[in-house]
Amino acid sequence: MSQFDTYDSLLNSIVAESGDEVKNPATGEVVGIAPAGTPEDMEQAIARARDAQKDWAKLGEEKRNELLLAAADAIEAAAEPLAELLSREQGKPLNGPNARFEVGACSAWLRATASFESPDHTVVEDGETTAKVFYRPLGVVGAIGPWNWPMMISVWQLAPALRMGNTVVMKPSEYTPLSVLALVKVINSVLPEGVLNIVTGDGKVGAALSTSQGIDKLMFTGSTETGRKIVESTAASLARVTLELGGNDAGIVLDDVNAKEIAEGLFWGAFINTGQTCAAMKRLYVPESIYDEVVDALVEVAKNMPMGVGLEEENVLGPLQNKQQFDIVDKLVKAAKDGGARVLVGGEPDYDQPGYFFPTTLVADIDNDNPLVAEEQFGPALPIIKYSTVDEAIEMANSLDVGLGSSVWSADRERALEVASQLEAGTTWINAHGNVDPRIPFGGTKNSGYGVEFGVEGLKGLAYPHVVNG
Numbered sequence: 001m002s003q004f005d006t007y008d009s010l011l012n013s014i015v016a017e018s019g020d021e022v023k024n025p026a027t028g029e030v031v032g033i034a035p036a037g038t039p040e041d042m043e044q045a046i047a048r049a050r051d052a053q054k055d056w057a058k059l060g061e062e063k064r065n066e067l068l069l070a071a072a073d074a075i076e077a078a079a080e081p082l083a084e085l086l087s088r089e090q091g092k093p094l095n096g097p098n099a100r101f102e103v104g105a106c107s108a109w110l111r112a113t114a115s116f117e118s119p120d121h122t123v124v125e126d127g128e129t130t131a132k133v134f135y136r137p138l139g140v141v142g143a144i145g146p147w148n149w150p151m152m153i154s155v156w157q158l159a160p161a162l163r164m165g166n167t168v169v170m171k172p173s174e175y176t177p178l179s180v181l182a183l184v185k186v187i188n189s190v191l192p193e194g195v196l197n198i199v200t201g202d203g204k205v206g207a208a209l210s211t212s213q214g215i216d217k218l219m220f221t222g223s224t225e226t227g228r229k230i231v232e233s234t235a236a237s238l239a240r241v242t243l244e245l246g247g248n249d250a251g252i253v254l255d256d257v258n259a260k261e262i263a264e265g266l267f268w269g270a271f272i273n274t275g276q277t278c279a280a281m282k283r284l285y286v287p288e289s290i291y292d293e294v295v296d297a298l299v300e301v302a303k304n305m306p307m308g309v310g311l312e313e314e315n316v317l318g319p320l321q322n323k324q325q326f327d328i329v330d331k332l333v334k335a336a337k338d339g340g341a342r343v344l345v346g347g348e349p350d351y352d353q354p355g356y357f358f359p360t361t362l363v364a365d366i367d368n369d370n371p372l373v374a375e376e377q378f379g380p381a382l383p384i385i386k387y388s389t390v391d392e393a394i395e396m397a398n399s400l401d402v403g404l405g406s407s408v409w410s411a412d413r414e415r416a417l418e419v420a421s422q423l424e425a426g427t428t429w430i431n432a433h434g435n436v437d438p439r440i441p442f443g444g445t446k447n448s449g450y451g452v453e454f455g456v457e458g459l460k461g462l463a464y465p466h467v468v469n470g
Contacts, residue, residue, distance in 0.1 A: 002077035004186055010081040014181040020200075022178050025091040025319045026309045026355040034177040037201035039208035042171070045197040046214040049140045049167035052194030057137045057165035064163060065114040070190040072107040072114075078186050079103050086151060086179045087310035087318075091356070096316030097272050106155045106183065112438035113159040119456050119463070130470065135463035137165030138240065139216035142209045144230070146222045147175035147321050148276040148378075151183045156453055157219045158187075158196060164462040166217070170198040171206045173222075175322050207233065215239050217462065221278070222246075224402070224447045242451030242461055244278065245444060247404025248376040250397035251281040251433055252419060254390065254410040255289050262409050262431065263297035267305070269407060269433025271360065274307075274317045275380040276325070279405040279442075281433045283373050284384045285393040291386050295364050298384070299344050302360045307380075309355070319356040320379055326356040329379035332372040333361055336383065341366035346381070368396050376402070390419060398424045404448035407433040426452075 004010040015032040022031045056064070075082065083099040092098040124131040143157035150172055158168045172180035177200035184198045199205055210218055210233040217240040220230045224245040234241055251269060253262070269281040286294045307317035320326040326349075333347050346361030361381040366373060373383045387393040397406060406425040410416035413430065420428040426444040429435060436442055436454070443452035451461055 002074065002186075003189065004078040004081055004182075007081045007084045010078060010085060010182050010185075011178070013185055014178060020174065020177070022089055022176075024088050024355075025321050026357070028354050031085070031088045032178050034174075034181065034200045037199040037205045039204055041201070042169070042199045042205050042208040043212065043214070045169045045199050046140060046142075046209070046212055048194040049169050049197050050214055052192065053137070053139055053165075053167040056162075056167055056192065056195050061118060061163075061165075064165065067191055068110045068114040068159060068163060071187045072110040074186050074189050075103065075107040075110070075183070079107075082151070082179075082182055082186065084311070085182050089178050090147065090150060090176050091310055091318045091321050092273055093308075093310040093312075093315040093318050095313060097268065098316065098318070099310065102149060102152045105152045109152070109155045109438050110159050113163050113459075116163075116439075116456050116459060119460050123467075132468050134466045134468060135164065135460060136466045137463055139166060140214060141166045141168050141462065142212070142215040142218045142239075143168055143170045144206055144209065144218070144220045144222065145170065145172050145180060147173035148273060148278070150176040150179045153221050154180050154183060157221075160453070160458050160462045161217075161219070162191075162195065164459055166462060167195050168197065169209060169215070170196070171209050172198065172200060174200070174202055210234060211236070213237050217241070220244070224449075227449060240461075242443075242453065243449035244442075244453065245404075245447065245449035246376050246402060247278050247444065247448050248282045248374075248400050248402050249279060249405040249407070249425070249433065250423070251284045251407040251409065252390075252393045252397060252423075253284065253286045253290070253294055254408065254412070254415060254419070255287040256411045256415070257290070257294075257409055258411070259290060259293035259297040263294070263301045265432060266294075266298060266409070267301045270382045271305070271317065271380055272434060274320065275382075276321060276378055277434060279427070279434045279436065281382070281407060282376055282378075284382060285387050285396060286384055287393075288386050288388060291384075295344060295362070295384055298362055298382075302345050302362055305360060307357065307360060317360060317380065320358055321356070323356055325378060326358060329358050329377050329381055332375060332377045333363070333381050335371040336363045336366055339367060339370045341370065341372070341383070368399070374400065394419065394422050398422075401446050402448045403445040405429065405434060407431075
C-alpha cells in the first residue's frame with residue numbers, strides 16, 4: 001500500500017500554508033496552495049543536486065535502472081490520487097486519453113527508459129586500433145515543463161537524465177505546479193536525497209534555473225517565444241539545451257481513404273487533451289473530391305464526445321487550462337468566422353458558465369492564410385482546408401515556420417510514404433497523429449525546436465560522448 005493511496009494524503013503532503021492559489025479550470029474552485037519559490041530556493045536546489053550527483057553516478061547503470069523501476073511501481077501504487085489531482089488542477093477528464101492515461105504513461109515511460117540498452121559502443125576494432133564511445137553524465141540537468149501534460153512531460157525529462165547518471169532540478173509551470181510536486185513526491189519516496197529536486201514559482205524562478213552557472217543541461221518544453229529566451233539565457237554558461245517547442249501540425253488526407261473509417265483517428269489526432277498538445281493535428285487538408293464525406297464523418301464523431309468537468313466519469317473532453325489560452329482560441333475562431341469560414345459544430349462558447357470551456361469546434365471552407373490555420377490554436381478548434389492536388393497540399397503543409405509533427409492518411413502505404421518524404425517535420429505519422437512512443441526519437445525542425453527525446457538517441461542527449469582510443 002502506498003503512503004499516498006488517498007487523494008487527501010497526497011495533496012496534504014505537498015500543499016503549503018501560504019503561497020500561490022491553484023484553481024480548477026473547470027469550476028474555479030481552489031485545489032490547493034503551491035509554495036511560492038524564490039530564485040534563492042532555486043540556487044539551493046541546484047546546490048543539492050550538485051552535491052548528490054557524483055554518488056548518484058557511482059551507483060552504476062544497473063542500480064539506477066532498478067530505482068527507476070521502483071519509481072514506476074510507486075507511481076502505479078498512487079495512480080488514482082495522482083490522476084484525480086491532475087484532473088482537478090489541469091482540467092483534463094479522468095477518462096479518455098487524459099488524466100488516468102497520463103499517469104499510466106509516467107510509469108510506462110520510466111520502465112521503458114530503464115529497459116534501453118546502453119548507448120556505449122565500439123566504433124573501431126580492426127586489430128590495430130580499438131576505439132570505444134562511453135556516454136558520461138553531464139552533471140545537473142534543469143527541466144522546465146509545460147501545463148498541458150505536466151506529469152508526463154516531466155517524466156520525459158527526468159527519466160533519461162536520471163538513467164544517465166545526472167541529477168535533476170525541475171521547475172513546473174505555475175499553472176500546474178501541484179501535479180508535478182505530487183509526482184516528484186511519489187518518485188522521491190524511492191530515490192536518494194538530492195537526486196530529484198523541484199522548485200515551484202513564477203518566471204523569476206525559471207529564469208534563475210536557466211541562467212544558473214550550476215546547470216549543465218537544460219530541457220524545455222513550451223512556446224517558441226520562451227524557447228528563444230531560454231537559448232539566450234544559457235549563453236553565458238554554455239549549458240546544452242534540448243527544446244521541444246510549439247507546432248502547428250498538418251494532416252493530409254489522400255483521396256483513397258474511407259472517410260468513416262479514419263474519422264475517429266482524425267478526431268483524436270486533433271482533439272487529444274482537448275487540443276492542448278504540441279503534436280496535435282492543428283490543420284487538416286482534405287481533397288475536394290471527398291471533402292464533404294470527411295467533414296460529415298468528423299461532425300458525427302465530434303457530436304458524440306462529451307465535454308465537461310473532468311471528475312465526471314462520462315467526459316472525455318475538458319476545459320482549456322487557463323483564461324489566456326481560452327482567449328487565444330476564442331480570438332482565432334472569431335477570425336475564421338470573420339473570414340467567411342463555415343462553422344460545422346461548436347464555435348459559440350457560453351461566456352457565463354464557470355470554467356474555461358470552449359466547445360468542440362470544426363471549421364470548413366477556410367482559407368489557408370486565415371489566422372486559425374496559420375497560427376497555433378492549441379485548443380478544441382480544427383480548421384479543415386480543401387485542396388485540389390497533392391502537391392498543393394504538401395506546399396500548404398510546409399508553408400509555416402514550424403515543423404514538429406505531421407501525418408498522411410491513405411489506404412495505400414507506399415503512396416503515403418511518398419507524401420511523407422516531402423513533409424518538413426520532426427515526425428510524420430501514417431494513418432495516425434501524435435502517437436508518441438518511448439522507444440522512438442521525437443523532436444522538431446524549423447522553429448519547433450532542436451534535439452531529440454526518447455529512445456537511445458534521447459539518452460545520448462543527456463550525456464557527453466567520451467571516446468577511449470587505444
